[in-house]
Amino acid sequence: MVADQISTAMAHGAPGSARLPTWLCAGYGVGMVGGQIFRDTPALLLLPFMTEALGVPPAMAGFAIFIPKIWVVFADPLAGIASDRVSTRWGRRRPFMFFGGLLTIALFLLMFHVPVMASPGARAVYVSAVYTIALTAFAAFSVPYLTMGSEMTANPHDRTRLMAFRVAFMATGLIVGGYAAAIRDFGGTGTEAYSFMAWVMAAICLVTMMTSVFSTSKAPYVDRHETTLGLLAQFKLALDNRPFLILLGAAFLQRLAEGIGYAALVYFYVYVLKQPLTILGTMVLFIALAGIFSQPMWVAACARFGKMRVYVSTLLLYCGAFALWLIPNPALWMILSIATLNGLFNSAFILTALSMLTDTVAYDRTRTGLNREGAFNGVWLASEKVAFAVGTLIIGIVLSVSGYVETDTGISQSQPASALLGITIGYVMLPIVFHLSSLLVLRFYKIPEAQAAKIT
Numbered sequence: 276m277v278a279d280q281i282s283t284a285m286a287h288g289a290p291g292s293a294r295l296p297t298w299l300c301a302g303y304g305v306g307m308v309g310g311q312i313f314r315d316t317p318a319l320l321l322l323p324f325m326t327e328a329l330g331v332p333p334a335m336a337g338f339a340i341f342i343p344k345i346w347v348v349f350a351d352p353l354a355g356i357a358s359d360r361v362s363t364r365w366g367r368r369r370p371f372m373f374f375g376g377l378l379t380i381a382l383f384l385l386m387f388h389v390p391v392m393a394s395p396g397a398r399a400v401y402v403s404a405v406y407t408i409a410l411t412a413f414a415a416f417s418v419p420y421l422t423m424g425s426e427m428t429a430n431p432h433d434r435t436r437l438m439a440f441r442v443a444f445m446a447t448g449l450i451v452g453g454y455a456a457a458i459r460d461f462g463g464t465g466t467e468a469y470s471f472m473a474w475v476m477a478a479i480c481l482v483t484m485m486t487s488v489f490s491t492s493k494a495p496y497v498d499r500h501e502t503t504l505g506l507l508a509q510f511k512l513a514l515d516n517r518p519f520l521i522l523l524g525a526a527f528l529q530r531l532a533e534g535i536g537y538a539a540l541v542y543f544y545v546y547v548l549k550q551p552l553t554i555l556g557t558m559v560l561f562i563a564l565a566g567i568f569s570q571p572m573w574v575a576a577c578a579r580f581g582k583m584r585v586y587v588s589t590l591l592l593y594c595g596a597f598a599l600w601l602i603p604n605p606a607l608w609m610i611l612s613i614a615t616l617n618g619l620f621n622s623a624f625i626l627t628a629l630s631m632l633t634d635t636v637a638y639d640r641t642r643t644g645l646n647r648e649g650a651f652n653g654v655w656l657a658s659e660k661v662a663f664a665v666g667t668l669i670i671g672i673v674l675s676v677s678g679y680v681e682t683d684t685g686i687s688q689s690q691p692a693s694a695l696l697g698i699t700i701g702y703v704m705l706p707i708v709f710h711l712s713s714l715l716v717l718r719f720y721k722i723p724e725a726q727a728a729k730i731t
Contacts (some may be wrong), residue, residue, distance in 0.1 A: 295428055295437060299491070303427070304440035306372070306420055306487025309480035311448025313379060313413055316455050316476055317386070317406065318537035318663060320469070322671065324387065325402060326681040328466050331395040333679050337538075337671015339399040343407035344664025348657045350411045354418040355653025368419035368426075369488055375415025376484040380477045382409035387473035389466065410660065414653075416484065422652045423491065424633065431637070435577055435630040439570040442626045444483075446566035446618070451479055453559020456541060456552040519635035519651060521720045523658055526628055528713035529590075530659045532706035534666020539702035542674070543600075546690050547698055548610065558614040565615045566622030573623045577630065586627040587714060593620035594710050600703045631720075638722050673701045 317340070325336035358371050365373075386405045392398045424437055455472055462471025514520060544555050576585045596616035602609065636651050677697025679690060690698075 295433055299427075299493075300437050300440040301444075302490025303423065303437065303487060304444040305483050305490070307441050307444040307483075308448040308451065309376070309380075309482075309484035309487075310413075310417055310420065311445050312452050312455075312476050312480050313383060313409075314663075315449060315452035315537065316383075316472075318534065318667070319452065319541055320455055320459065320472070321386070321402070321406070322538055322667060323541050324469050325399060326674075326679075328469060329389060329395060329398045329402075330681060331399045332681055333671045333674040335396065335399050335671075337668045337674075339403040340406065340671075341664045341668040342403050343410050344660045344667075346407050347410050347414060347660040347664075350414040351418050351657035351660065352650065352653035354414040355422065355650045357415075358419040358422065359650065365492070368423045369491065371415045371419040372488045373485070375412050375417075375419075376480075376488065378412035379409060379416055380480050380484070382412055383480065384473050384477050385409075387466075387469045414656070418653045418656055420487065421656060424629075431630075431634060432578060434633040435574055435582075435626070438626055438629040438633070439574050441629065442622055443567045443570050445625070446563035446622060448483075449566070450556075450560050450563040451476070453563070454556035457556045460552055516635060516639050516651070518638055518720060518722045519632075521716060522628065522631055522635055523655060525713040525716040525720070526632075526655070527658050527662050528709045528716065529624070529628070530662035531666050532709035532713075534663035535669055535709070536666075536702055536706045537663070538667040538670035539673075539698055542670075542679075542698045543702040547695055547702075548605070550607075550610070554607065554610070558610055561611050561614040562618030562621070565618030569619050569622055570626065573626050576623075577627060582627045582631055582634075583717070583720065586624050586631070587717065589620045589623035589627075590710060590714065593617065593624065594707050596620060597703065597707055597710075601699075634722065669705070670701050673697045 321340055322333070322336055325331040325339065326333050331339070354371065354375075358367050361367055361370070382405055386402060386409055389398055389401055392401065424434070424441060427437060428434055455476060458475050459468045459472040462468040541552075541555070544550055544552070544558075573585060573589075593616075596613060599605075599609075599613045599616075605613070632651075632655060639651065674694065674697060677694045679694040679697070
């Protein structure tokens with residue numbers, strides 16, 4: 276009933292005049308739990324799965340993961356095109372989310388169930404092929420899902436609030452994904468352990484992603500004239516929207532830093548910090564809880580000081596906190612403290628980036644009068660996944676160059692000092708460099724005042 280009233284208000288020329296109900300924001304946001312698990316679990320465990328359970332050399336494994344994510348440069352924008360053009364009685368976005376989500380979950384299971392094959396190369400090809408199809412299916416879910424957030428309200432402050440729910444559930448998914456390695460160990464050793472972990476994670480993905488599909492059945496949307504674009508036109512569209520292009524460039528560097536960190540996290544935790552993987556889950560829990568409970572504070576800070584100030588200041592604070600991982604042999608209380616600071620500041624600049632993304636899409640509408648959210652969000656997500664792919668490839672190369680020794684037993688073994696140095700550089704130093712580099716790009720971000728005044 277409330278959603279119908281909001282939709283009616285929008286249709287009569289008052290979009291965003293009514294506040295989105297909390298239940299709807301939560302229903303939308305919960306889908307990010309499954310989305311985050313699908314993004315994080317391969318980012319954390321697919322490289323170790325290949326190097327420690329399948330016996331694939333790290334450089335080969337990194338390349339096998341890199342190839343599928345390059346494909347999403349095309350898959351994500353194509354998903355945006357399709358969901359912009361299709362109109363059904365279930366809406367434009369939700370049919371894609373439903374079928375894409377189900378297929379994603381099925382392929383996620385296949386990815387961690389590799390048939391018996393003679394050579395490491397054949398096993399790498401299998402994982403790469405299944406991951407490619409899985410990312411295509413996930414594009415059908417994630418692009419319409421992110422796009423829906425741009426369409427549910429035209430009010431910039433309510434968009435920030437909606438994205439806060441998304442970030443909070445993203446942090447929840449981060450908590451669950453953080454325990455993936457511990458769940459793996461609970462399931463045994465070798466490939467059997469990864470199989471057990473995959474079934475647990477797939478079940479959680481199924482519940483949360485389908486909850487988001489069904490709970491948004493009455494979601495309002497900004498009803499504007501629409502246009503559809505081809506693939507090349509989508510990339511041209513991004514180039515023509517200067518604020519979006521600058522924000523995209525900065526976000527790419529930040530996601531590259533994040534992708535490098537994710538790919539190196541398990542190695543850093545096991546070989547450098549020498550902590551059990553159950554503690555890794557606890558560390559991620561502290562990161563996520565800091566992100567969840569700080570969201571109201573960051574929403575208020577954005578309203579008071581402006582999104583860009585919050586973005587830049589929290590990114591700098593995050594880099595300072597992340598450098599604390601260089602402290603040798605930190606005690607457990609220090610590990611959890613550093614993790615809390617990381618989660619606090621990371622959630623802030625992710626929130627502001629997502630909120631500013633919706634502003635750049637709204638800026639396009641004020642210039643053209645056209646509704647092209649799917650195209651922009653497709654390019655955004657494609658860029659994010661490519662950044663993660665490059666990050667994994669970088670870590671694979673760093674591990675190979677530094678002398679990391681792979682195995683097919685699933686049991687972690689000691690590594691040479693050179694490998695430990697490479698892991699530390701990959702997990703700590705490279706992400707800091709890329710995060711700080713993004714600030715140079717953000718200096719050029721600005722929405723012209725004439726259009727900014729119309730983004731309401």
